[in-house]
Amino acid sequence: METTRKQTMRGVLLFAFNTDKVDYYKMAINTAKRANKFLDLPVTVITDESTDLTKYDYKFDNVIIRPANKDNLKGKDIWINKGRYQAYELSPYDETLLIDTDYLINSDKLLTIFDLYDDFMCHNTTSIIMVPDDPQEKLGLNMPNSLWATVIAFKKTPKVKMIFDCMQMVQENYNHYVNLYNFFSATYRNDYSLTIALKIVNGQSEDASYYIPWNLVHVAKNTYVYRDTDTEYTVLYDHWNRGKIKKEYITIKDMDIHLLNKDNYMELIDE
Amino acid sequence: MDTKTLIQEAKARFNHNSAKAYLKDKYDSKLIVAEQGGLWKATPELISFLYNSTDSHVVILDNYSNPVKVNREQLHVTLRKTYDFVMEQWHNEWKQLESKR
Numbered sequence: 001m002e003t004t005r006k007q008t009m010r011g012v013l014l015f016a017f018n019t020d021k022v023d024y025y026k027m028a029i030n031t032a033k034r035a036n037k038f039l040d041l042p043v044t045v046i047t048d049e050s051t052d053l054t055k056y057d058y059k060f061d062n063v064i065i066r067p068a069n070k071d072n073l074k075g076k077d078i079w080i081n082k083g084r085y086q087a088y089e090l091s092p093y094d095e096t097l098l099i100d101t102d103y104l105i106n107s108d109k110l111l112t113i114f115d116l117y118d119d120f121m122c123h124n125t126t127s128i129i130m131v132p133d134d135p136q137e138k139l140g141l142n143m144p145n146s147l148w149a150t151v152i153a154f155k156k157t158p159k160v161k162m163i164f165d166c167m168q169m170v171q172e173n174y175n176h177y178v179n180l181y182n183f184f185s186a187t188y189r190n191d192y193s194l195t196i197a198l199k200i201v202n203g204q205s206e207d208a209s210y211y212i213p214w215n216l217v218h219v220a221k222n223t224y225v226y227r228d229t230d231t232e233y234t235v236l237y238d239h240w241n242r243g244k245i246k247k248e249y250i251t252i253k254d255m256d257i258h259l260l261n262k263d264n265y266m267e268l269i270d271e
Numbered sequence: 272m273d274t275k276t277l278i279q280e281a282k283a284r285f286n287h288n289s290a291k292a293y294l295k296d297k298y299d300s301k302l303i304v305a306e307q308g309g310l311w312k313a314t315p316e317l318i319s320f321l322y323n324s325t326d327s328h329v330v331i332l333d334n335y336s337n338p339v340k341v342n343r344e345q346l347h348v349t350l351r352k353t354y355d356f357v358m359e360q361w362h363n364e365w366k367q368l369e370s371k372r
Contacts, residue, residue, distance in 0.1 A: 249283045250286055250368070251368070
């Protein structure tokens with residue numbers, strides 16, 4: 001008798017809602033190209049109807065149109081980052097890598113997560129390039145380390161659904177959780193709603209198996225990245241010392257980085 | 272302007288400490304291996320323990336502090352291979368970076 005075995009579909013999911021200042025769709029295309037190249041995975045993008053899908057010459061495997069929630073400000077600018085909890089429902093994949101568009105994929109390292117995780121993983125530790133001793137970000141005073149929604153790997157299981165449902169609950173009642181956990185944040189952050197949601201789902205206990213066992217590597221805003229080759233970059237840093245700036249640099253290769261400076265990211269995009 | 276010229280004109284200095292930290296970030300994670308139902312880091316200590324034990328199966332705490340009964344020889348071979356491969360790459364890249372001034 002012939003039997004068929006359903007193949008597990010793995011893929012990358014990106015959220016890209018353009019604002020007046022940042023072309024997140026263009027960033028998503030760059031991330032998708034690099035996901036295709038380094039991870040050999042299909043990519044789905046979630047965007048809104050204002051995005052001109054014909055503007056750039058790249059075809060996503062899937063495009064999902066959803067209304068943009070513009071109810072969040074970062075400084076004076078609109079930041080459309082709400083609704084990330086929909087990833088569970090909208091992902092067409094059995095196993096999904098949900099990645100921020102400002103995460104520069106520069107190796108195949110993310111594929112390792114598929115061998116390591118049960119059904120959900122995210123980063124709980126970070127390091128900052130050129131600032132080796134920077135402390136971990138905490139949710140608030142005397143609170144645990146913040147988790148990072150920059151890279152989330154998940155399968156579609158009942159427990160993972162609870163995590164994303166809980167992120168929705170935190171987003172919809174954000175001020176309540178700001179008061180409850182006693183942290184300061186006028187701006188809604190997915191990192192914080194993820195931190196709170198995972199704590200609630202895990203009964204306020206720590207479970208290391210949910211954490212990616214390496215650091216999320218940030219490039220801070222006072223650091224500039226220059227492209228040498230497709231996988232090699234020079235990182236230039238202004239080191240303030242006794243009122244003077246010393247320029248310092250290192251070169252990096254074959255390592256993923258998370259660029260906090262969106263303008264810098266745009267300059268690294270292959271045309 | 273290419274990056275080399277930019278570095279020269281900015282009179283930027285290569286930061287060896289940051290380069291060291293970058294390499295640690297990059298290669299530490301490559302030492303992590305999932306095998307026989309546990310998650311392991313290929314460290315000299317664990318490799319030595321596996322090498323020096325005589326039983327065919329041993330119970331060890333994995334990275335998540337779960338006791339896992341493993342085939343000693345099989346895990347030793349995997350971790351030793353991983354360690355040698357990753358440390359060789361780490362060393363080579365460090366030598367390259369160290370030559371920068």
